[in-house]
């Protein structure tokens with residue numbers, strides 16, 4: 001049975017929602033989390049992640065405070081560098097082509113560190129991302145690309161930890177409880193209409209925090225807003241993020257904002273299912289492409305695979321792959337870089353071919369013009385600058401010369417067997433367009449006035465990301481704005497009479 005009345009309702013049960021619920025509970029108010037999914041599929045996209053968080057740290061002492069399990073041995077053998085506020089601002093500006101909302105971006109960057117420590121105080125544990133974000137060169141690991149910390153146990157560990165913390169702090173969590181609409185009048189939001197156990201019911205609330213994710217799992221909205229062809233993309237995560245939270249808010253006059261035609265989309269196994277599979281998590285992705293070349297159905301390269309570290313290109317390359325004939329590409333590797341392939345290349349459910357000659361390999365690339373593919377690989381091999389050393393930990397400048405589409409870094413000839421190739425299509429992570437909020441997490445209406453009692457956090461907030469995205473920012477933004485929105489909502493609810 002759900003309560004008929006509560007101080008704060010949080011819609012969703014992912015990272016942003018639980019951070020909001022935990023922050024609201026700090027004001028001593030009653031908090032109810034509504035999760036549309038059944039418990040075994042709950043946790044939203046957050047549960048599908050590796051748990052990578054992009055946060056500011058000013059040196060190894062900050063990391064030690066956040067990850068007390070870090071050993072002296074690890075510290076000695078690792079160059080963690082720093083990730084300063086300046087670097088985070090630069091990354092957000094550069095990858096969004098300076099379109100990110102400056103006020104929201106400032107909140108994200110300047111509160112990232114304190115929010116990580118706050119999560120730690122709630123019982124969430126973190127660890128360095130050795131496997132994916134640092135390569136060992138000359139006996140020492142070096143972290144690159146501003147992404148150093150992940151939650152213990154990845155996304156599943158994060159959701160489990162947050163759920164436990166929420167329950168410990170008195171938050172009630174209801175599963176298979178789908179918010180359908182907001183109950184609101186001229187004074188603002190007063191509650192939520194839900195479907196629970198096949199029945200419609202109203203829950204009265206002083207404040208409502210929307211944290212129900214983007215609209216990526218809604219094929220009709222994808223086509224309507226992202227454009228033709230996006231109905232054909234796969235969804236990397238939960239099937240439950242169909243834009244409900246955004247729709248409910250727009251229905252009562254909230255302002256849409258941000259990059260509504262944009263989304264985070266990556267190279268994803270061509271034969272992956274339509275939606276994410278929790279037993280595979282994020283492993284259908286194929287993110288070692290900077291060490292490969294990618295060929296389309298015409299046997300041609302179509303993008304600079306080595307333009308930047310994967311953290312700064314992967315989220316926009318899904319779109320580029322979707323635009324290729326047949327919506328797929330093959331990533332080609334030879335022996336020299338097989339050891340650099342991420343763990344996701346070694347899963348069972350992978351679309352992979354292997355051969356000992358290039359002639360055999362191109363013949364095995366399904367739906368590809370083999371003769372053209374062979375010619376492209378040979379032309380690429382001839383164009384590789386061989387005088388610069390290859391180094392995966394830095395942008396090594398070892399590129400190509402004279403190709404119409406260059407490869408700017410990490411170019412190695414593809415001429416040493418065995419050869420491997422992996423087929424990818426476009427996998428959508430989350431949509432960029434959403435609701436307009438202020439720096440207190442309050443939802444604004446189309447006249448830019450605060451809608452009393454309505455707050456938002458996570459994927460359904462618009463304005464932070466345009467065109468592209470720096471890896472690890474989704475969880476960080478969800479946590480920062482979840483905490484902000486929950487704190488504001490909790491304080492307001494504590495002040496309002498019963």
Ligand SMILES: Cc1cc2nc3c(=O)[nH]c(=O)nc-3n(C[C@H](O)[C@H](O)[C@H](O)COP(=O)(O)OP(=O)(O)OC[C@H]3O[C@@H](n4cnc5c(N)ncnc54)[C@H](O)[C@@H]3O)c2cc1C
Pocket residue numbers: 011012013014015016017034035036037042043044045046047048049050051052053054177178179180211212213214236237238240241242244245276281282429430457458459460471472473474475476478
């Ligand atoms: C495969 C994959 C890997 C990723 N890896 C990373 C990573 O390592 N680092 C990173 O920063 N980001 C990563 N991301 C992005 C990240 O998952 C999201 O940015 C972040 O989790 C969004 O959090 P959220 O709380 O806003 O949404 P979600 O975690 O998706 O939560 C939304 C919740 O709302 C619920 N819901 C939807 N509609 C309703 C309704 N009507 N009523 C009630 N509940 C509803 C859903 O069931 C879900 O529980 C990854 C995403 C995917 C798919």
